[in-house]
Amino acid sequence: MSTAELGLPAVPAKGYPQDVKERLDQDADAVIARYPVKRSALLPLLHLVQSEEGFVSGDGIKYCADKLDLTTAEVSGVATFYSMYKRRQVGDYHVGVCTNTLCAVLGGDEIFATLKEHLGVENDQRTEVSAGVPEAQGKSLTLEHIECNAACDFAPVMTVNWELFDNMTPEKAKQLVDDLLAGREVVASRGPAVCSFRETERILAGFEDRREDAVHGGTIAPESIVGLRVAQARGESA
Amino acid sequence: MTLKLAPVLSRAWDEQDSYTLEGYRRREGYTAIRKALTEMTPDEVIGEVKESGLRGRGGGGFPTGVKWSFIPQGDGKPHYFVVNADESEPGTCKDIPTMLANPHELIEGIVIGSYAIRSHQAFIYVRGEVTHVARRLLAAVREAYAAGFLGKDILGSGFDLDLTVHVGAGAYICGEETALLDSLEGRRGQPRNRPPFPAVEGLYASPTVVNNVESVASVPSILRNGKDWFRTFGSEKSPGFGFFSLSGHVTRPGQYEAGLGVTLRELLDLAGGIRHGHRLKFWTPGGSSTPLFTDEHLDVPLDFENVASAGSILGTRALQVFDETTCVVRAALRWTEFYAHESCGKCTPCREGTYWLVQAYRRLEAGQGDEAELEKLLDICDNINGRAFCALGDGAVSPIVSSIKYFRDEYLEHLRQGGCPFDPSRTTVWAPALTGAY
CATH class of the missing domain: 3.40.50.11540 (NADH-ubiquinone oxidoreductase 51kDa subunit)
Incomplete structure (x- = not known):
């Protein structure tokens, strides 16, 4: 059992190697420049270090602390408060199943149970590479049940790297994770093809997707314009 | 009066490049x-x-x-x-x-x-x-x-x-x-x-x-x-329009942008009603932090004043609709687990209170204990409501207190049966195909 699992503090992190630091500095300095007070850059910087390693490591915490003149304790205190910062390595994909009340009732509980069994993992666990799904091409994913993701009119809802997958069923959910593990392209319901968890985290640090067309991905869903369509049919406008 | 929709923010959402x-x-x-x-x-x-x-x-x-x-x-x-x-x-x-x-x-x-x-x-x-x-x-x-x-x-x-x-x-x-x-x-x-x-x-x-x-x-x-x-939309004290977001057991869930003061009955008419073969049981007017309503409240005008007079809060006009297949205890327990998970830990009533609510609720949902458990729940709620540092605590008790108010007997039925009397497979969106009941 590692020290992290025992809840003991890890040995002081050495920090990133010089070349990694120099590469990250370019992005980190751009993040810091967005704010009048530099500590405000902490949340995006934590997303940035998560994009480097797939989780927030001791090295990542030290990097943020050094950049912002904070102590590692101050950075750890923030990193552990927010559920999107992960303390263990996330797989190539983070897969979320909403099990807040509405999604749970409409089928989220069944979807989550189905996926746990299908993948052989529990909540917040990462699949062993190639385990469970024979065709896995060296890809892995982390399964987690998530809270309301503001897409209730599409329940039950799932996410992959925080891209929305609407109106899911257990069958669609199994197909989705099989596709991910097999390295097949997966397209969000109202967005582009999903990228890796690490690439996603760089977007969440406030950088535009490196794929120029990604912003145009996805079309409007019927649920979003159901009222507009009724109004148009009745000749009502505001 | 027929409901007039007011697509203002959503007026061009059907255009391919509306976001550019x-x-x-x-x-x-x-x-x-x-x-x-x-x-x-x-x-x-x-x-x-x-x-x-x-x-x-x-x-x-x-x-x-x-x-x-x-x-x-x-x-x-x-x-x-x-x-x-x-x-x-x-x-x-x-x-x-x-x-x-x-x-x-x-x-x-x-x-x-x-x-x-x-x-x-x-x-x-x-x-x-x-x-x-x-x-x-x-x-x-x-x-x-x-x-x-x-x-x-x-x-x-x-x-x-x-x-x-x-x-x-x-x-x-x-x-x-x-x-x-x-x-x-x-x-x-x-x-x-x-x-x-x-x-x-x-x-x-x-x-x-x-x-x-x-x-x-x-x-x-x-x-x-x-x-x-x-001001041509809405009412005098609640002017304008807003999104009414229908979700759950309705035929056509989604965003309906309308003047404040519409009713759930009017919105359900547009949304094709409750899913086929079922009837309304309970709903939230403005998210899970707003006390539940039931079919008694179908004609409450959804504006700030009227929802407050009827005992809830307009909130974010997030209408989560549940039909008679849904166990209200299961629903409220899940929301309670949410608030416990999201309590920031700063103040004692919320941090400790939501934790103990979850413990008590899980026992109740499993049909363990007696009616005193229900009073314990309400007592904990009483020690959170109005005593927490922010509104999260008040929100946490809303579904509990309101569900006990309207569905007390359903809680007691869990105790009588020693478990949940509902079949969770009937609540899902794919349930009709599974049961062939409709």
């Missing part, structure tokens, strides 16, 4: 900003918004123009305009589609609001769990800078504004405005004591306005069409 600068400009986009910045003084803008009667669309319902007027002027401090885009209240799902389909109307509202309160730095604090919204916002801000709607000397008015998209990291509590400000300062998102209010000491201890996405995005239409036009 070009798409928005075809729909009168960035015309209100010209009017505000070149024809009106900041105080005139505040006056117009105040007199429109626009009330906060993030759940609180505080008049937006009044909030702006609280910002001290000539105080020599920088002012900040912050958009609360941390949409996380269970059931609430209007700001995310708004930002996906129409981010520029939000940006236009930000420029107008910042001009009104004399702010030169604005932020959009968007929750982290929506990657594509981050993409759309980042691109829209870039486009707005390039077109001269952000940056230095906007439209030659001499007004400067920078806008930063700030992505959160997963914490429901950051929707509370002072927790949001702490989070934006790079800290744990925990609520602050008030006073001082954010209007006096907000971000970096400077005067700050925090407004919900829908509130801010409603401002350009008010300036384009006038405060009197805005």
Whole structure:
């Protein structure tokens, strides 16, 4: 059992190697420049270090602390408060199943149970590479049940790297994770093809997707314009 | 009276490029900003918004123009305009589609609001769990800078504004405005004591306005069409329009933008009613933090006053609808687990109270214990409600107290049967195909 699992503090992190630091500095300095007070850059910087390693490591915490003149304790205190910062390595994909009340009732509980069994993992666990799904091409994913993701009119809802997958069923959910593990392209319901968890985290640090067309991905869903369509049919406008 | 829909923010969502600068400009986009910045003084803008009667669309319902007027002027401090885009209240799902389909109307509202309160730095604090919204916002801000709607000397008015998209990291509590400000300062998102209010000491201890996405995005239409036009929708005390987000056991869930004061009965008529073969059991008028309603409340006008008179809160007009297959104990337990998970830990009533509520609830749902368990639940609720540091605690007890009020016998049935009397497989969207019952 590692020290992290025992809840003991890890040995002081050495920090990133010089070349990694120099590469990250370019992005980190751009993040810091967005704010009048530099500590405000902490949340995006934590997303940035998560994009480097797939989780927030001791090295990542030290990097943020050094950049912002904070102590590692101050950075750890923030990193552990927010559920999107992960303390263990996330797989190539983070897969979320909403099990807040509405999604749970409409089928989220069944979807989550189905996926746990299908993948052989529990909540917040990462699949062993190639385990469970024979065709896995060296890809892995982390399964987690998530809270309301503001897409209730599409329940039950799932996410992959925080891209929305609407109106899911257990069958669609199994197909989705099989596709991910097999390295097949997966397209969000109202967005582009999903990228890796690490690439996603760089977007969440406030950088535009490196794929120029990604912003145009996805079309409007019927649920979003159901009222507009009724109004148009009745000749009502505001 | 037949319900009149009011597609304002959603007027062009069916157009392929509604989220682009070009798409928005075809729909009168960035015309209100010209009017505000070149024809009106900041105080005139505040006056117009105040007199429109626009009330906060993030759940609180505080008049937006009044909030702006609280910002001290000539105080020599920088002012900040912050958009609360941390949409996380269970059931609430209007700001995310708004930002996906129409981010520029939000940006236009930000420029107008910042001009009104004399702010030169604005932020959009968007929750982290929506990657594509981050993409759309980042691109829209870039486009707005390039077109001269952000940056230095906007439209030659001499007004400067920078806008930063700030992505959160997963914490429901950051929707509370002072927790949001702490989070934006790079800290744990925990609520602050008030006073001082954010209007006096907000971000970096400077005067700050925090407004919900829908509130801010409603401002350009008010300036384009006038405060009197805005007041043609809704009621006298709850003027204007807003999204009514139907979810759950309804035939056609989704976004219905209408004047405030519509009823669930009218909305269900448009949405094809409760799913076929079932009937309404309970619903939330404005997210899980607002006390439940039942079929008794189908004709309550959904505006601030009428919902309050009927014992709940308009909140975010997040209508989560559940039919008779749903166990209210299961529903309320799950919400309780949510609040326990999201309690920030700052104050004892909420941190400890939500933890013990979950323990007691799980026993109840499993049919263990006796009626005294129910009283214990209510007693814990009583020790949270009004005693917690922020509204999360009050929200946590809403589904519990209201569900016991309307469905006490269902709780007792769990105890009598020693378990849940409902079959959870009947609540799912694919249940009809499985049971063949319809």
